[in-house]
Amino acid sequence: MTAPPLVKVEGLTRVFDVSRPWLERTLAREGRRLLTAADGVSFSIARGETLALVGESGSGKSTVARMTVGLLQPSAGRVTIDGIDMWATARQRERQRLRRRLQMIFQDPFASLNPRWRVARIVADPIKAFGLAKDWHEREHRVAELLRLVGLDPADGAKYPHEFSGGQRQRICIARALSSMPEFLVCDEPTSALDVSVQAQILNLMRDLQDRLGLSYLFISHNLAVVRHMATRIGVMYLGRIVETAPAAELFEAPRHPYTRMLLDALPDLGMTGRPRRPIEGETPNPIAPPPGCAFHPRCPHAYEPCRVDVPALVQRGGRAVACYAVDTGRI
Amino acid sequence: MTQPVLSVRDLKVGFPTRRGTLTAVDGVSFDIAPGEVLGVVGESGAGKSITGAAVIGLIEPPGRILAGQVRLGGERIDTLPAEAMRKVRGRRIGMVFQDPLTSLNPLYRIGDQIVETIRTHSNVSAADARRRAVALLQEAGIQGAEARLDSYPHEFSGGMRQRVVLALALCAEPDLVIADEPTTALDVSIQAQIIALLKRLAQERGTAVLLITHDMGVIAEMADRVAVMYAGRIVEIGPVRDVVLNPHHPYTRGLMGAIPPVAARAPRLTQIPGTMPRLNAIPPGCAFHPRCAHAFDRCMRERPERLAVGASSEAACWLYAEPNAPQGAEPAVAGPEVGA
Numbered sequence: 250m251t252a253p254p255l256v257k258v259e260g261l262t263r264v265f266d267v268s269r270p271w272l273e274r275t276l277a278r279e280g281r282r283l284l285t286a287a288d289g290v291s292f293s294i295a296r297g298e299t300l301a302l303v304g305e306s307g308s309g310k311s312t313v314a315r316m317t318v319g320l321l322q323p324s325a326g327r328v329t330i331d332g333i334d335m336w337a338t339a340r341q342r343e344r345q346r347l348r349r350r351l352q353m354i355f356q357d358p359f360a361s362l363n364p365r366w367r368v369a370r371i372v373a374d375p376i377k378a379f380g381l382a383k384d385w386h387e388r389e390h391r392v393a394e395l396l397r398l399v400g401l402d403p404a405d406g407a408k409y410p411h412e413f414s415g416g417q418r419q420r421i422c423i424a425r426a427l428s429s430m431p432e433f434l435v436c437d438e439p440t441s442a443l444d445v446s447v448q449a450q451i452l453n454l455m456r457d458l459q460d461r462l463g464l465s466y467l468f469i470s471h472n473l474a475v476v477r478h479m480a481t482r483i484g485v486m487y488l489g490r491i492v493e494t495a496p497a498a499e500l501f502e503a504p505r506h507p508y509t510r511m512l513l514d515a516l517p518d519l520g521m522t523g524r525p526r527r528p529i530e531g532e533t534p535n536p537i538a539p540p541p542g543c544a545f546h547p548r549c550p551h552a553y554e555p556c557r558v559d560v561p562a563l564v565q566r567g568g569r570a571v572a573c574y575a576v577d578t579g580r581i
Numbered sequence: 582m583t584q585p586v587l588s589v590r591d592l593k594v595g596f597p598t599r600r601g602t603l604t605a606v607d608g609v610s611f612d613i614a615p616g617e618v619l620g621v622v623g624e625s626g627a628g629k630s631i632t633g634a635a636v637i638g639l640i641e642p643p644g645r646i647l648a649g650q651v652r653l654g655g656e657r658i659d660t661l662p663a664e665a666m667r668k669v670r671g672r673r674i675g676m677v678f679q680d681p682l683t684s685l686n687p688l689y690r691i692g693d694q695i696v697e698t699i700r701t702h703s704n705v706s707a708a709d710a711r712r713r714a715v716a717l718l719q720e721a722g723i724q725g726a727e728a729r730l731d732s733y734p735h736e737f738s739g740g741m742r743q744r745v746v747l748a749l750a751l752c753a754e755p756d757l758v759i760a761d762e763p764t765t766a767l768d769v770s771i772q773a774q775i776i777a778l779l780k781r782l783a784q785e786r787g788t789a790v791l792l793i794t795h796d797m798g799v800i801a802e803m804a805d806r807v808a809v810m811y812a813g814r815i816v817e818i819g820p821v822r823d824v825v826l827n828p829h830h831p832y833t834r835g836l837m838g839a840i841p842p843v844a845a846r847a848p849r850l851t852q853i854p855g856t857m858p859r860l861n862a863i864p865p866g867c868a869f870h871p872r873c874a875h876a877f878d879r880c881m882r883e884r885p886e887r888l889a890v891g892a893s894s895e896a897a898c899w900l901y902a903e904p905n906a907p908q909g910a911e912p913a914v915a916g917p918e919v920g921a
Contacts (some may be wrong), residue, residue, distance in 0.1 A: 404909045443650045445624065445836060445840055446624060447841075448839065449850035450843075453849055453850055469770065473769070474840065474842070478846060498845075498846065499844065501843065511770065515769050515770050517799060518801060519798055521838065532741075532770075532771065
């Protein structure tokens, strides 16, 4: 890839203070408790590409998504979109213009739409906020066009969100996200609240829109099958770090990191091939007190001494990267 | 064939409202043999959970069973008085719900909860019950069971809690376990552990399992037979292999095609246009006909019976009653379409 990536994320880190209130803490004589939700996460997304972040609950995928779209300030690290640093203090005007070019789609289509606004007003809001239409007439026209684009009827604009099913609401969310003509969409579990058949409709729609409008996606999901369907590249997260990135097909064909291997092993076998399924042993450790060294080592069948001491770095090799000592040294 | 553990016949469950009775489950029939796992799969609102609740007699009033029979070991249980039903619950039917946190009492140590359940259903001393509780927790894969007996539910992680709930459901050695979305609240890796555990425990004890889930993956992993529900009715039932690999009912085909495959990136997913009808607007005839690409006039008039299809499956679809029907035909369901 010679073109510079649209989105570049470097060393993104976010620490949350989860201490108890000052008085309780002082009485109980305990210190502050800090939770590192994301730790040195780096990736880049090219135009028209879908990068998926996959991981179990608590792996920090949503935190990374919120930082990438600018909803949450990183503790450290940089987010650069088309060469503009999102959190730098200089170039205020440029950053404001940048906001138009990225939008987010949330998991819960019930909580992310204002129940007291009609759909047309919801979809028109970003157009108004960014001053993208000359007059009322042009705005109405844009809204109708957007509703048609996501497979709804322009007449639906007069209705309220409660009159729609979950899948239709997610279509409204997509129409709203597209109304500012963004280039980059961050989608945080956009289909996990939906039934399979409705999920298929939304996934198809998202892929069609990508082809038509040349969108780039950061796609967050815990569902490997959905990720397989949507992503061009996949990043696997475990306890706040990316442990492996690879092109989607390669990751599924030949996973390298032991955690990725286990995740794929744990996938239900719909093809009924009789493939023996090895459940992953153990559980995700407490993120407040993560194990030293590689966070995965207590559950890892290949762990040896260095894994318990140092955190392995993400080592680039070809188009893929793996953070594992055992892989680095050729043990597995 | 041996007598089935559970036999449900023409079960109909309704909820009276000001605008008439809504029928959530409409004429559902199935059997479960000893040691067999029957999966019930469907999308939200298909009536899966209501079916489970009806079997165990826990339908929230004003909802009630309007018609049909539920037999456990040959004996009718849907007509039992509340007090007698209470004895059946827990003793002969165990229950595992989706959210392990709501099925455990947060104020009691888990040991006390298990011991209480054991002593309610069998006449043993407190010490014996405690010993049995330890054995059960160990079997459910909880390490250091002896010590964990004195922990409260909040001290366990989600997966561990679900193990405790499994132990609790099995502690009276029931004939039947109803598991309603037992793994939905859990992470993928933990999900696999719980499925393996439930499967092993059921096999070892010869317990029949009614597994309710929306996740075809869970069904494929665990069930022996599967019933697909749509709008309160069973549209297809058969051995899990047949239904998953060679579905007959157009809805089942659409459902299978809608699941993103893992093996290769599909160009498009099969799309069933529209959504499941609401309970107050279930279409006449076959409830699926407005969304079905193969529907013909009979589907709009007459409600399809379950007809034998394939080796040992049944599908409620008129396509299989016509002499020139596309029996076992190519799964040509609903073409691609953006809007729906």
